Amino acid sequence: MDPLSPPPPIRRISLDAPPTVVAPAPPSNGHAPAAAARSATAGSARERMRVEAVTIAYGSKVAVNRVDLPIRQGEVLALIGPSGCGKTTLLRSLNRLTELTPTAARSGRIALDGQDVDVLEVTELRKRVSMVFQQPNPFPMSVFDNVAYALREGASKRPRRAQLAEPVELALRRAGLWDEVKGNLDHPALRLSGGQQQRLCIARALAAQPEVLLMDEPCSALDPVSTTRIEQLIGELRPQIAVVIVTHNLQQAQRVADHVAFMYLGELVEYGTSDQIFHAPQAQRTRDYVGGAFG
Amino acid sequence: MDPAAQTATLRGRVTSRWRAPERAELLLGALAVGLLAVLATLLASVFTQAWPSFSHNGLAWFGGGGNVNTQLANIYHSPADPKHYVYTLHAWPLLYATALSTGLAVLFGLPFALLAALFMVEFAPPGIARLMTPIVRLLAAVPSVVYGLIGILVIVPWVNDHLVDPGFKLDVKPVVPISGGSLLVAALILAVMIVPIMIAIIADALRAVPRSWIEGSAALGVNRWRTMWRVAVRTARPAIAAAVVLATARALGEAIMIAMVSGNYIFAPNPLDGANALLEPIQTFASTIVANAEGFTVKPFGQTLYAFAAVALVSAAMLSLAGWAARQPLRRYGIR
Amino acid sequence: MSALAPPPTAPSPPRTRPRDSAGSWPLADRIGLGLCWAAGISLALVAGAIVVYMGYQGLSQLHLHLLFDHPTGDVDQSKSGGFLDPIEGTLLLTAIGTAIAVPIGVGVALWLVEFGRPAPLARAVESVVEVIAGAPSIVLALFGLTLFSKPVFTFLSFKPSGAQEAFGRSFLIAGTMMSLIALPLVVGATREALLAVPNHLREASLALGKTKGATIRRVLLPSIRPGIATGATLGMGRIVGDTAIVIVLLGATLGTEPADGGFFPANLLRGTGSTLTSYVYDNSPAGEGNAPEKAYAAAFVLLLLVIGLNVVAARLSGGRAGGGPAWTR
Numbered sequence: 001m002d003p004l005s006p007p008p009p010i011r012r013i014s015l016d017a018p019p020t021v022v023a024p025a026p027p028s029n030g031h032a033p034a035a036a037a038r039s040a041t042a043g044s045a046r047e048r049m050r051v052e053a054v055t056i057a058y059g060s061k062v063a064v065n066r067v068d069l070p071i072r073q074g075e076v077l078a079l080i081g082p083s084g085c086g087k088t089t090l091l092r093s094l095n096r097l098t099e100l101t102p103t104a105a106r107s108g109r110i111a112l113d114g115q116d117v118d119v120l121e122v123t124e125l126r127k128r129v130s131m132v133f134q135q136p137n138p139f140p141m142s143v144f145d146n147v148a149y150a151l152r153e154g155a156s157k158r159p160r161r162a163q164l165a166e167p168v169e170l171a172l173r174r175a176g177l178w179d180e181v182k183g184n185l186d187h188p189a190l191r192l193s194g195g196q197q198q199r200l201c202i203a204r205a206l207a208a209q210p211e212v213l214l215m216d217e218p219c220s221a222l223d224p225v226s227t228t229r230i231e232q233l234i235g236e237l238r239p240q241i242a243v244v245i246v247t248h249n250l251q252q253a254q255r256v257a258d259h260v261a262f263m264y265l266g267e268l269v270e271y272g273t274s275d276q277i278f279h280a281p282q283a284q285r286t287r288d289y290v291g292g293a294f295g
Numbered sequence: 296m297d298p299a300a301q302t303a304t305l306r307g308r309v310t311s312r313w314r315a316p317e318r319a320e321l322l323l324g325a326l327a328v329g330l331l332a333v334l335a336t337l338l339a340s341v342f343t344q345a346w347p348s349f350s351h352n353g354l355a356w357f358g359g360g361g362n363v364n365t366q367l368a369n370i371y372h373s374p375a376d377p378k379h380y381v382y383t384l385h386a387w388p389l390l391y392a393t394a395l396s397t398g399l400a401v402l403f404g405l406p407f408a409l410l411a412a413l414f415m416v417e418f419a420p421p422g423i424a425r426l427m428t429p430i431v432r433l434l435a436a437v438p439s440v441v442y443g444l445i446g447i448l449v450i451v452p453w454v455n456d457h458l459v460d461p462g463f464k465l466d467v468k469p470v471v472p473i474s475g476g477s478l479l480v481a482a483l484i485l486a487v488m489i490v491p492i493m494i495a496i497i498a499d500a501l502r503a504v505p506r507s508w509i510e511g512s513a514a515l516g517v518n519r520w521r522t523m524w525r526v527a528v529r530t531a532r533p534a535i536a537a538a539v540v541l542a543t544a545r546a547l548g549e550a551i552m553i554a555m556v557s558g559n560y561i562f563a564p565n566p567l568d569g570a571n572a573l574l575e576p577i578q579t580f581a582s583t584i585v586a587n588a589e590g591f592t593v594k595p596f597g598q599t600l601y602a603f604a605a606v607a608l609v610s611a612a613m614l615s616l617a618g619w620a621a622r623q624p625l626r627r628y629g630i631r
Numbered sequence: 632m633s634a635l636a637p638p639p640t641a642p643s644p645p646r647t648r649p650r651d652s653a654g655s656w657p658l659a660d661r662i663g664l665g666l667c668w669a670a671g672i673s674l675a676l677v678a679g680a681i682v683v684y685m686g687y688q689g690l691s692q693l694h695l696h697l698l699f700d701h702p703t704g705d706v707d708q709s710k711s712g713g714f715l716d717p718i719e720g721t722l723l724l725t726a727i728g729t730a731i732a733v734p735i736g737v738g739v740a741l742w743l744v745e746f747g748r749p750a751p752l753a754r755a756v757e758s759v760v761e762v763i764a765g766a767p768s769i770v771l772a773l774f775g776l777t778l779f780s781k782p783v784f785t786f787l788s789f790k791p792s793g794a795q796e797a798f799g800r801s802f803l804i805a806g807t808m809m810s811l812i813a814l815p816l817v818v819g820a821t822r823e824a825l826l827a828v829p830n831h832l833r834e835a836s837l838a839l840g841k842t843k844g845a846t847i848r849r850v851l852l853p854s855i856r857p858g859i860a861t862g863a864t865l866g867m868g869r870i871v872g873d874t875a876i877v878i879v880l881l882g883a884t885l886g887t888e889p890a891d892g893g894f895f896p897a898n899l900l901r902g903t904g905s906t907l908t909s910y911v912y913d914n915s916p917a918g919e920g921n922a923p924e925k926a927y928a929a930a931f932v933l934l935l936l937v938i939g940l941n942v943v944a945a946r947l948s949g950g951r952a953g954g955g956p957a958w959t960r
Contacts, residue, residue, distance in 0.1 A: 126516035319844025438872030548767030615765020
């Protein structure tokens with residue numbers, strides 16, 4: 001099989017997404033496609049976050065090097081690339097989680113709705129840009145307390161349980177977990193199955209009505225059935241939220257993503273629509289990666 | 296491998312065979328059993344020696360009534376004839392004072408230790424955080440006699456000069472001598488002595504909270520204080536309980552320091568005196584033994600001291616065992 | 632293609648804002664943070680105050696001759712000598728206590744980790760170690776007095792003329808009871824060290840046909856030496872700092888007084904004396920003497936000794952993760 005020919009097309013799960021427009025053949029370096037893609041889909045997706053010339057380093061080791069990306073509501077952006085390419089680091093910088101590591105340093109600008117994220121209070125930022133992790137990490141509390149956690153700790157006056165019941169139910173419905181747990185919201189969260197725990201984490205992240213949802217390989221620890229459910233979920237969430245998903249799984253990226261950014265060794269190699277990247281990649285590296293030459 | 300064991304495996308059955316103990320096992324096992332024997336002898340000795348005092352007083356031993364200091368003096372001056380030994384004792388003031396001093400020490404020590412542990416683990420800048428561990432170790436290493444010395448030479452006189460109201464002192468003189476040595480000083484120094492134990496256990500537990508929970512909470516936009524308080528401290532609750540139990544056990548066993556700073560007069564502080572009750576002298580079970588150790592040779596007195604020892608031993612040792620047992624399941628999750 | 636270029640040279644980026652500064656937190660949270668700071672700072676202040684005060688008093692009262700003069704028990708402080716004998720007493724007791732505690736403690740720890748059957752017996756032994764660790768030392772002292780006063784134990788102390796019972800107080804006796812308070816620390820540290828030895832070392836030795844006893848002697852003991860040393864040092868720290876056992880079991884003579892009859896070292900071990908701790912206690916207002924200056928000087932030496940031992944123990948254990956509450960007893 002010739003590694004240079006595009007891989008056979010993979011059937012996409014049809015979702016209620018606005019149809020993606022294939023952009024005209026993009027130029028070969030990583031920076032311009034953002035503009036081209038944006039002009040192609042202008043009006044159908046509102047830009048929520050913007051990454052501009054961001055470089056992130058841990059000590060002297062550069063993890064991400066001058067990346068530009070737009071993140072739009074109504075779209076799923078997938079960050080793909082081999083291990084160590086910087087995609088998780090980039091994701092974590094979007095909600096300033098990189099600051100939890102003492103040696104991390106960042107330059108460039110990340111904007112949320114035009115406002116520099118460094119200017120915002122970090123707690124404010126993280127309420128608007130939520131994150132779901134690779135390993136489900138529900139707190140050792142009940143299901144209700146987990147979902148209500150952000151709401152309780154975000155407010156200065158502790159809301160009463162009656163006030164929280166509605167937002168909790170809404171979040172659990174959006175995460176597709178309501179029917180399974182509605183009978184017993186005080187069940188300890190740690191006793192749920194892996195897939196349920198991850199959906200609980202998604203519900204927890206959704207409870208504060210974020211504008212952007214960051215997902216770091218959310219399905220890598222789950223079985224195929226749970227994976228499918230969560231991918232469905234992502235499609236359902238897409239119209240109201242901007243979703244950025246880091247994934248190792250190229251098929252998943254094809255199924256789920258509207259735009260794809262391929263990163264390698266900290267650089268953004270190519271950015272384009274899903275069809276573009278998977279069926280007509282411009283850069284040699286992208287072709288190699290997507291074709292399976294390296295992983 | 297001995298042939299019998301070999302055959303067992305070849306047959307494919309998973310049997311746990313009782314292997315004959317080798318010499319090393321017998322030798323070391325004898326040592327371990329010897330330790331059991333030592334403790335058994337200790338317990339037997341303490342309880343048999345203490346028994347006469349308990350049996351002569353019955354349950355009233357724990358009750359109130361009378362001045363324990365005079366009761367002890369009477370026991371000491373018992374006639375030489377065993378049939379006329381005096382054992383009368385109502386140790387309520389000792390019980391009350393022990394509970395009060397230990398309780399106050401833990402009451403003030405626990406919040407302090409919790410906050411200090413949080414500071415050490417999360418909120419201190421890295422340079423200061425590194426310094427905290429040796430500081431806590433230092434406080435734990437200071438011998439009780441040195442704490443007692445500082446107490447009796449510095450704190451007790453200060454309390455006597457600045458906190459004791461001379462009018463109050465005069466008022467209660469017929470009942471109890473006030474000299475600065477008091478419940479307050481004892482509880483205060485006791486708190487300083489038990490705080491390092493609690494900090495060590497709580498800090499270990501806080502550090503062992505899975506990082507994914509801390510990150511998860513931060514990623515939800517919850518600030519550092521709330522994250523530590525609602526997630527880390529909540530997860531560390533069993534360790535906090537174990538820390539309290541172990542600290543109480545340590546406090547109950549403290550004899551020398553309390554003997555030096557507590558005023559050396561057995562008395563049950565009177566809550567009707569309000570804040571001044573803190574300035575009244577006390578003795579605990581352990582400290583009374585130290586203060587009266589010379590009288591040991593008089594048989595009924597020695598047996599009474601043993602009775603105090605029995606109470607101190609049972610309370611301190613049982614709590615120590617309970618605290619250790621409580622921490623065993625925690626070790627499975629890496630929380631020490 | 633830029634993707635193939637080597638990683639770029641080092642960047643720039645300085646952080647623009649401190650992470651999660653407390654300025655924006657609700658008031659209750661800021662108070663909590665403030666209290667944490669207050670607790671940490673006051674802890675440091677208390678420790679500092681103790682060290683500085685003892686240092687100041689100790690250094691001003693400690694004259695070199697005190698370390699080398701025998702105490703004379705004279706009421707006039709300028710003639711009452713130094714505390715050489717108490718220092719001797721401390722060193723002697725520590726030596727005896729550690730010499731007894733280490734072999735027994737290592738043996739018990741070895742049995743618990745390497746054999747430990749039947750299981751209920753192992754649990755019982757573990758509980759016993761914890762009970763001994765939690766027992767107040769004054770109780771152990773009383774027990775020692777009663778036990779060793781029995782005539783059968785005369786060889787450990789001596790028999791005062793005309794008495795039926797043995798004196799029941801001597802260096803040997805006090806040292807034996809001191810070993811009990813050091814024992815749990817030795818057992819704990821040795822256990823931790825044994826548990827840290829990877830299993831494949833044991834399996835390799837057994838696969839070569841060696842018995843468990845030989846494995847212990849040749850393979851395990853050499854590798855856990857630092858752990859044993861840590862435990863021994865921690866135990867020494869506790870022995871040096873203990874006062875209750877000394878007061879009851881060392882006979883309360885100011886100077887080191889060997890027993891009559893017999894010869895060195897037996898008569899010394901069976902004799903009485905004092906230690907730094909009992910010296911401090913006796914010279915404080917709580918004891919008979921009223922020589923706070925001598926008490927401060929001796930307490931300063933004592934503190935230095937204990938801190939030194941703890942520093943050595945910390946170095947030996949190399950900051951292993953289990954370094955937590957082992958030293959809090």
